Amino acid sequence: MSYQMVVLVKQVPDTHNIKGDAMKADGTVNRQALPAIFNPEDLNALEEAIKIKDNYGGKVTVITMGPPNASQILRESLFRNADRVILVSDRIFAGADTLATSYALSMAIRKTGNFDIIFCGRQAIDGDTAQVGPQTAEKLGINQITCVNKIMELKKDTITAERSIEGGYEIIKAKLPTLLTITAEANTPRPASAKKILAYKHAMTPLELDGLDEAYIQSKEIDESHAVIELWGHEQIGANPEQCGLAGSPTKVKEIESVVLGARESKKIEGSKAGLESLVKELMTEHILG
Numbered sequence: 001m002s003y004q005m006v007v008l009v010k011q012v013p014d015t016h017n018i019k020g021d022a023m024k025a026d027g028t029v030n031r032q033a034l035p036a037i038f039n040p041e042d043l044n045a046l047e048e049a050i051k052i053k054d055n056y057g058g059k060v061t062v063i064t065m066g067p068p069n070a071s072q073i074l075r076e077s078l079f080r081n082a083d084r085v086i087l088v089s090d091r092i093f094a095g096a097d098t099l100a101t102s103y104a105l106s107m108a109i110r111k112t113g114n115f116d117i118i119f120c121g122r123q124a125i126d127g128d129t130a131q132v133g134p135q136t137a138e139k140l141g142i143n144q145i146t147c148v149n150k151i152m153e154l155k156k157d158t159i160t161a162e163r164s165i166e167g168g169y170e171i172i173k174a175k176l177p178t179l180l181t182i183t184a185e186a187n188t189p190r191p192a193s194a195k196k197i198l199a200y201k202h203a204m205t206p207l208e209l210d211g212l213d214e215a216y217i218q219s220k221e222i223d224e225s226h227a228v229i230e231l232w233g234h235e236q237i238g239a240n241p242e243q244c245g246l247a248g249s250p251t252k253v254k255e256i257e258s259v260v261l262g263a264r265e266s267k268k269i270e271g272s273k274a275g276l277e278s279l280v281k282e283l284m285t286e287h288i289l290g
Ligand SMILES: Cc1cc2nc3c(=O)[nH]c(=O)nc-3n(C[C@H](O)[C@H](O)[C@H](O)COP(=O)(O)OP(=O)(O)OC[C@H]3O[C@@H](n4cnc5c(N)ncnc54)[C@H](O)[C@@H]3O)c2cc1C
Pocket: 008, 009, 010, 039, 041, 042, 045, 063, 064, 065, 066, 094, 095, 096, 097, 098, 099, 101, 102, 105, 119, 120, 121, 122, 123, 124, 125, 126, 127, 128, 129, 130, 131, 132, 133, 249, 251, 252, 253
């Protein structure tokens, strides 16, 4: 029994390392000032797919929608044992809200052919909406299990997964094909394989290959066989331009406000037995602990 899997991954600005110039004067993110990274939970999503491939066999296709330099996270996916990588990129996709993003992604997924399981991260660290996974499942008309921290059982036609909910866990069994959104709790992503780095360090899109200068191509012995990152525009995925990018995005940003959180009253507790005892005593006095 083997599975056809698709993983959706997003390149994001590294919002964990915000410095002074991270925001522009208008309150939007200054993407140039922040390094672009693999959205952290998408690495967890990829890891789940690769684990299934290791245990049951199958094929892992990784798709990202983004600008041409988003090919970097597809190279990183190849380093982690993905089989096929696709960059969905076209000027027409610019300005997409989550609805237009999930439309383009669902059209690209359809074009890949048969699929049993689609993996997303739970949430992207820049947009933070956690909408793209569920919307993509809706558009494909398939089941979804969100916030998955453990895949408990995989059978020919069904998947059972544990999902985090507020204050506990829920176990859901769904018929395949199913889309899962994966949390950081699910696994520790494997490091890139040295063998795969050597094999794919010059993996690129046909567009990147066209843009290289002849001397570089010759010095690195690059040829067409390195253009393994597929590049799909709106025509290749059969997307209606009216539903893509800004044209297909009903969300309008009305106003952006920069919120600076002020320091609230705080109390430092000594990391000692006496410190702990005084904390417990205080909590009991205030009836927080019974
Ligand atoms: C009016 C408007 C205009 C916008 N214009 C732009 C713009 O010009 N450029 C821009 O970069 N952003 C733009 N955005 C932001 C864009 O909508 C979001 O980045 C995008 O839809 C993903 O939403 P999210 O970041 O909340 O992802 P989430 O929903 O939090 O992501 C969940 C998961 O979905 C998958 N996923 C999300 N996005 C992608 C993707 N692109 N490719 C593959 N998988 C993905 C990943 O698995 C991810 O972990 C705009 C938003 C609005 C509202």
